[in-house]
Amino acid sequence: MRNLPVSLWIGGALVGVIALAALVSLVWTPQDFATVAVSERFQPPSARYWLGTDQLGRDVLTQLMVGARNSLTIALVAVGLGGALGTALGLLAGAKGGWTEEIVLRLADFSFAFPALLFAIMLAAAFGPSFANAVVAIAFINIPVFVRVSCASARQVWQRDYVLAARASARGGLAITRDHVLPNIAAIVIVQATIDFAGAILIEAALSYLGLGVQPPEPSWGRMLSEAQTLLFLAPQLTVLPGLCIVATVLGFNLLGDGLRDLADPRREKAR
Amino acid sequence: MRRTALALTTALVALPLMALPGWARTEITLSTQQEPTVLDPTADATASIDSMLTQNVYESLTSVNEAGEVIPALATDWTVSEDGLTYTFTLASGVTFHDGTSFDAEDVLFSFNRAMAEDSTNPSKRIFEPITEITAPDAQTVVITIDHTDAFFLFNLAQGDASIVAPESVDGNATSPVGTGPFRFDSWTRGDRLTLVRNDDYRDLQDGMMERITFRFIADPTAVTNALMAGEIDGTAGFPSPELLPMFESDPRFTVAVGTTQGEVILALNNGRAPFDDIDARRAVNHGLNRQEIIDGAMYGYATPIGSFFPPSDANYVDLTGLYPFDPEVARSLLADAGIAEGTSIRLRIPPFAYATRSAVIIQAEMAAIGLDVEVEQLEWAAWMDQVYNGRDYEMTIIAHTSPNDLSNFTRGPNYFYGYDNPAFNTLWDQIVATADPVARGALLQDAQRFVADEAVHGFLFQLPSLGVYRTELSGYWVSSPVIFSPLADLRWTE
Numbered sequence: 001m002r003n004l005p006v007s008l009w010i011g012g013a014l015v016g017v018i019a020l021a022a023l024v025s026l027v028w029t030p031q032d033f034a035t036v037a038v039s040e041r042f043q044p045p046s047a048r049y050w051l052g053t054d055q056l057g058r059d060v061l062t063q064l065m066v067g068a069r070n071s072l073t074i075a076l077v078a079v080g081l082g083g084a085l086g087t088a089l090g091l092l093a094g095a096k097g098g099w100t101e102e103i104v105l106r107l108a109d110f111s112f113a114f115p116a117l118l119f120a121i122m123l124a125a126a127f128g129p130s131f132a133n134a135v136v137a138i139a140f141i142n143i144p145v146f147v148r149v150s151c152a153s154a155r156q157v158w159q160r161d162y163v164l165a166a167r168a169s170a171r172g173g174l175a176i177t178r179d180h181v182l183p184n185i186a187a188i189v190i191v192q193a194t195i196d197f198a199g200a201i202l203i204e205a206a207l208s209y210l211g212l213g214v215q216p217p218e219p220s221w222g223r224m225l226s227e228a229q230t231l232l233f234l235a236p237q238l239t240v241l242p243g244l245c246i247v248a249t250v251l252g253f254n255l256l257g258d259g260l261r262d263l264a265d266p267r268r269e270k271a272r
Numbered sequence: 273m274r275r276t277a278l279a280l281t282t283a284l285v286a287l288p289l290m291a292l293p294g295w296a297r298t299e300i301t302l303s304t305q306q307e308p309t310v311l312d313p314t315a316d317a318t319a320s321i322d323s324m325l326t327q328n329v330y331e332s333l334t335s336v337n338e339a340g341e342v343i344p345a346l347a348t349d350w351t352v353s354e355d356g357l358t359y360t361f362t363l364a365s366g367v368t369f370h371d372g373t374s375f376d377a378e379d380v381l382f383s384f385n386r387a388m389a390e391d392s393t394n395p396s397k398r399i400f401e402p403i404t405e406i407t408a409p410d411a412q413t414v415v416i417t418i419d420h421t422d423a424f425f426l427f428n429l430a431q432g433d434a435s436i437v438a439p440e441s442v443d444g445n446a447t448s449p450v451g452t453g454p455f456r457f458d459s460w461t462r463g464d465r466l467t468l469v470r471n472d473d474y475r476d477l478q479d480g481m482m483e484r485i486t487f488r489f490i491a492d493p494t495a496v497t498n499a500l501m502a503g504e505i506d507g508t509a510g511f512p513s514p515e516l517l518p519m520f521e522s523d524p525r526f527t528v529a530v531g532t533t534q535g536e537v538i539l540a541l542n543n544g545r546a547p548f549d550d551i552d553a554r555r556a557v558n559h560g561l562n563r564q565e566i567i568d569g570a571m572y573g574y575a576t577p578i579g580s581f582f583p584p585s586d587a588n589y590v591d592l593t594g595l596y597p598f599d600p601e602v603a604r605s606l607l608a609d610a611g612i613a614e615g616t617s618i619r620l621r622i623p624p625f626a627y628a629t630r631s632a633v634i635i636q637a638e639m640a641a642i643g644l645d646v647e648v649e650q651l652e653w654a655a656w657m658d659q660v661y662n663g664r665d666y667e668m669t670i671i672a673h674t675s676p677n678d679l680s681n682f683t684r685g686p687n688y689f690y691g692y693d694n695p696a697f698n699t700l701w702d703q704i705v706a707t708a709d710p711v712a713r714g715a716l717l718q719d720a721q722r723f724v725a726d727e728a729v730h731g732f733l734f735q736l737p738s739l740g741v742y743r744t745e746l747s748g749y750w751v752s753s754p755v756i757f758s759p760l761a762d763l764r765w766t767e
Contacts, residue, residue, distance in 0.1 A: 036637035038569035055515070056569050056633060129650075211650050216633050217640075230493045230513045 008259025014252030018245070022069040031059035033066045034217040042235055054224070054238050055231055063219040064245055070214050071221055071249065074131070075200035078138035083193050085139075086146025091181060093147070094154025095173045105151060108144035116141040120203055124212035134213045138200050149192050153185040187264040195257035198250040205246050221246050297765040298470075298483040300746070303496055303508040305625065306653060307489040310446040311460065313432030314387055317395035318657070319674050319756050323509070324466060324487055326432035326757035329370075330451035333361055333380065333414075334430040340676070340754035342426045346375070346436055346452060347414070356421040356708055361414045367475055369438045370456040377408030383436045384416075396433035398680060402705075420706050423713055424677050431675075432757055454761040455485060464489060468760075480764045493626055500526070500741060507742030507749065509758060512626040514572040520741050529740035531752030532585040535672040536578055537627055539635060539731030542667050544691020547612050554728040556606035557668075558596035560642040561635070561731050570630035575734040580721040581679055584735055585752070588714040592725040592732075603642040614643040620668040621649045623656040627736060628670040635670070635731075661689050672736045674756045679704075679720050682729060692729050 030050060040057035043049050051060040093104040111119075123137035157163060157180060166176050207213035208222030216223070221242040228238035306320040313321045313330060327335050327345065335345040344350075347361035367375040384406050387394040394400075402418035402425065409415060418425065428434065441450035449457045454476070455468040468485045470477075488505055490496050493513035499505045500520070511517070520526045541548035541557065548554050563577040576584045579592030620636065622628040632648045639646040646668070651659065660666045666689075673681065683701045686693045700720055707713040725732065738753050748762035 034637055034640060036565075036569070036634050038565045038634065041569070056637075216648055217636055230497065230516055232494075233519060234515060 005259040005262045007255040008263065011252045011255025011257070011259055014248050015256055018068050018249050018252065019072060021065045022072045025062075025065035025069045029059075029062040029065055031062045033058070033062045033219050035059075051241060052237065054228065055235070058219075060238070060241060063224060064221070064241060067219045067221045067224060067242065068245065068249075070131075070218060071201050071204055074135050074138065074204045074214070075197050078135045078204075079142055079193050079196050079200050081135070081139040082142025083146050083189065083196070086143040087150040087189055089143070090147040090150030090152075091154050091177050093151045094158060094181065095177050097155075101151065104147060108147040111141070111144045114141075116199075117203055117206055120207060121210065121212060124207055129207075129212040129215060131214055131218070134204060134207050137207070138203050141203070142196055142200065145196060146189065146192065150185055150189055153188050154181050157181045157184045187260075191257055191261045191264060194253055194260055198253035198257070201246065201249050201253065296480060298480070299486075300482050300484070300507075300763060300765075301486040301488060301505045303488045303490045303499060303505045305489075305491050305496075305510055305512055307463065308466070309654065309657070311449045311457070311466075312437075312445040313435055314383075314437065315393050315395070315446065317661075318653075322432040322757045324468075325449060325451075325457075326435060327430075327453060327759045328455045328468060328485075328757075328761070329449050329453045329457050330432065330435035330437070331453045332430050332432070332434045332436060333363075334426050335759070336427065336430045336755045338750045338752060338754065342430060345430065346380075350426070357418055359416045359418070359425070361416070363412045363414065364475060365412055367452050368473055369441065369452055370450045370471060371438070371441050373438050373440050375436070375438070375452050376411040377414050378411070379436055379438050380414045381406060381408055382439045382442075383434075386437070386442070387434065394433055396428075396431065396675075398684075399428040399431065399433055420702075421708050422705050423708055423710075424705065427677070431755065454481065458484070476761075478761065481761060482763050485760055485763075491624060507740065507746055509738065509740050509749070509753075511739040511741045514574040514737075514739060517572075517574070517739065517741070525744060527742050527744050527746075529738070529742060529749070529751040530574065531738040531740070531750070532583065533674060533736050533738045533753040534583050534676040534678070534755065535674040535736030535753075536581050536583065536678075537575075537631070537670065537672045537733045537736050538581070539631075539733055540666075540669045540671055540690065541730050542664060542689070542691050543693075543729060544664060544686055545667070547610065547616065547618070548667060549691075550610045550612075551728060552606045552610035553612055554730075555596060556603040556610065556612075556642065557639070557644075557731050558728045559599050559603035559606065560638055560644075561596075561733070562598045562638055563593060563733060565638070566631050566634050567734050569634045570627060571734065571737070574737050574739060576737075577734050578732045580725040580732055581673070581682070581730075582717070582721045583676075588717045590718045590721050592721060595725050596728065600642045607643060612644075615645050616643075617645045617647060618667045619649055620646045620670070621651055621656070621660050621666045622670050623653055623660075624650060625672070627672060631670050631733065635668075664689050664691060670733075674736070674753075676755055679717070679724070682724055690729065692727075694727065697723055697727075 037057035040053050041055050043053040045052045049059050054060055089104050093101040119141050120137040124133050127133045163180055204213055205222035208220035209226045214220035224242040225239055231238055304320055308321040309318045310316050313326050331345045333347040334342050337343050346364055348364050349362040351360045388400045402420055402422045403416055404419045405417040407415050454471055454474045456471045458467040458469045460466045466487045470481055470483045497516055517528050521528045541554050543549055567575045577593045579595050582589050620632055622632050636646045636648055660669050680701055682692055683698045704716045745766050747766050748764045750758050
C-alpha cells in the first residue's frame with residue numbers, strides 16, 4: 001500500500017476530533033446545554049467546568065460539543081441533499097445532452113451568479129430563522145457546484161469505449177448511468193462534497209452569527225461568537241474557543257478534501 | 273536638546289489654536305440604537321423620533337426639565353382657573369417656523385384639532401381626550417377647556433405627541449420636519465444618520481450652542497464601542513452594553529453617566545389570547561421569573577428590579593418585587609391549575625434591542641424550568657411594530673415602556689397590544705387623573721401599582737437605567753430621563 005498524503009492525515013485527525021466530540025455529545029455532555037446559571041458566569045476552567053463558563057454561566061465545553069453536533073448535522077444534511085440533487089441533475093444533463101444539458105447548466109450558472117452567503121441569508125430571512133431553514137438554504141446553494149462537476153465528468157465517461165459498447169448492446173441511458181457513469185464519477189463527487197462541507201460549516205456559522213441559523217437555546221459556534229463579541233476584553237476565551245473550532249473544522253475538511261483528491265487522482269500528486 | 277525640540281514643536285502646534293480667539297467646537301456626533309420610522313412624533317410611537325426631534329426641532333406649548341418639572345416652551349406663561357378646568361396660555365411672540373412661516377394661536381388650534389380629529393393617527397390621543405373646547409381670543413392667547421381636572425395635563429402637553437406643527441408644512445413632516453425649535457432638520461440618510469443644524473432665528477439663542485448635531489444609527493454594541501473609541505461619535509445616551517462600562521469608566525477621555533429613566537422593561541404577556549388570558553398562567557410566569565438573575569445576566573447589575581409598572585425613582589413608588597417570589601414549584605402548580613400541559617410551546621417575539629435579546633435567553637431557561645417551552649423569535653423593529661404592537665400576534669415579548677405616567681397603558685383596552693381590559697382599573701385611573709391633590713393622587717397611584725401587579729398583567733422585570741457615555745469635554749446632556757425626549761440646546765464643548 002502506498003503512502004497516504006500528509007494532508008489526509010492532518011485533515012482526518014482534525015475532523016475526527018470534532019466529529020468525536022459531536023458524537024459524544026449525543027450521549028453525554030459535561031453539563032446540560034440549556035442551563036443558565038448567572039451566578040456561575042465567567043468561571044475559569046475547573047474540574048466542574050473544563051473550559052470555564054460563559055456570560056450566562058453556561059458550560060463552554062458543553063456549548064462547543066453541542067455546537068459541533070449542530071454544525072456537522074446541518075453541513076451533513078445540507079451537503080447530502082444539495083449533492084444528491086445536484087449530482088442527479090448533472091447526470092441527467094450528461095446523459096441527455098442537447099437542450100436538457102443547456103437548460104440545466106444555464107440554470108446552474110444562473111444560481112452561481114448569486115453570492116452564496118447572501119442567497120442563504122435571503123432564504124433564511126424570508127422563511128424565518130430555524131434549524132430546518134438553515135439546512136434548506138445551505139443545501140440549495142450547494143446544488144449548482146455538483147451539477148457542474150458531475151455533468152462535466154459524466155460527459156467524459158459517456159465518450160469512453162466501454163460506454164459505446166454498452167450502448168451498442170442496446171442498454172438504456174438509466175442503466176448505463178447507474179452501472180458505468182456513476183461509479184466512475186463517484187470519487188470526484190465525494191472529493192467535492194468534502195470540500196463543500198467546509199463551506200457549509202462556514203455558512204452555518206455566518207447564518208447563526210447573524211441570528212438566522214440555529215436558534216437558542218441550541219448552541220451554535222456562530223452565535224457563541226456574536227454573543228461574546230462585546231466581551232472580547234473581559235473574557236477573550238469566549239470568542240477564541242468557538243473561533244478555533246470553526247477554523248479547525250474548516251481546515252480539516254479542506255485538507256481531507258485535498259488528500260482524497262490526491263488519492264483519487266495519482267497523476268495530480270506526481271505533478272506537484 | 274531633545275526636550276527643546278519637543279517644546280518648540282508644541283509651541284508651533286499650539287500657536288495657531290491660540291491665535292484664533294473664540295475658537296470653539298460647535299459640532300457633535302451622537303449615536304442612537306433605534307432608527308426612527310418617520311420624523312413626525314404626532315404620527316408614530318417610535319421612541320427615537322421623540323428622543324431626537326421633540327423640543328429640538330419641534331416644540332410644544334410646555335416642556336419638562338431634567339427634574340421632571342413642567343417649564344414654559346412655546347407658551348411663555350399660563351393661568352389655570354379656580355376649578356382647574358380652563359387653561360389660558362400666553363404664547364411666545366415673534367416666533368417663526370423653520371420654513372419662515374409665522375407661529376401664532378392659529379397653529380396651536382390647527383395642531384390640536386388635527387391630533388384630536390376622528391381620523392387622527394396620533395399615537396397618544398388620550399392626552400387630548402379631556403379637551404372640550406380650544407379657542408384663540410387673539411393671536412398670542414390660547415384658551416383650552418377640559419371637562420375634568422387632569423393632574424398630568426400640562427406635563428402631557430410637553431410631549432412630542434402634542435408638538436405644534438404648521439398647516440403649511442405638516443404634510444411633509446414625516447420626512448422633512450418643520451418646527452419652531454432651536455435646531456432645524458438638515459438631512460436624513462436612512463440606515464446611516466440624521467443631521468440637525470442650529471436655527472439661527474431661534475428666540476432664545478445661546479452662546480456656544482451646537483451648530484450641527486449628527487445622530488448616527490448604530491445598533492450593534494461593538495460598533496458603538498468602536499465608534500466611541502475611534503472618536504467617530506462623541507457620545508451616546510443609550511449605551512447598549514453595560515459590561516463595557518467599566519472600561520469607559522477607567523478611560524479619562526470619557527464620562528459614564530448612569531441615571532434613571534421612565535422605562536419599565538416588561539415581559540409583556542398577551543392577555544387577549546390563550547394561554548395568558550388566564551390569570552393563573554400569568555401568575556405562574558411571574559413566580560417563574562428570577563429578576564436578579566435577569567438583571568445580573570442581561571444588565572450586569574446596572575438596573576433596579578420592579579414588581580409593577582412604575583419607576584422606582586418616583587416618590588410614589590411601591591416596592592412590589594416580593595409579590596410573586598421566585599418559586600418554580602408554585603409556578604408549576606399554577607400552570608397545572610390553568611390546565612397548561614408540561615412542554616407547551618410559547619413564542620417570545622422580541623424587538624432587536626440588547627436588553628430584550630439578552631433577557632430572552634435567560635427567561636427562556638427560567639421558563640423551561642417551570643415547564644414552558646419558549647421559542648425566541650427576534651424581529652426587526654418595523655416587523656415588531658407591525659406584527660406584535662399593531663397586529664397583537666404574540667404570546668410573550670420583551671419591551672421597555674419609556675413614556676412617563678404610562679400606567680394609563682392598562683386602560684387602552686382590548687385593541688392595545690396588552691389585550692388587557694378591566695373596567696375597575698379604568699375607573700381607578702380616571703380617579704387618579706381627576707385628583708389634583710398630590711398626596712391623595714399619590715395614594716391612588718400606589719393602588720394602581722398594586723392593582724396591575726396583583727392582576728399579574730405582565731412579568732415586570734426591571735427599570736431601564738440611563739447609561740450614557742460621553743466625551744469628558746462635553747457638558748449639558750441629561751443624565752436621567754424623566755421623559756422620552758432629550759433637549760440638546762444646552763450641549764456645550766468645554767475646555
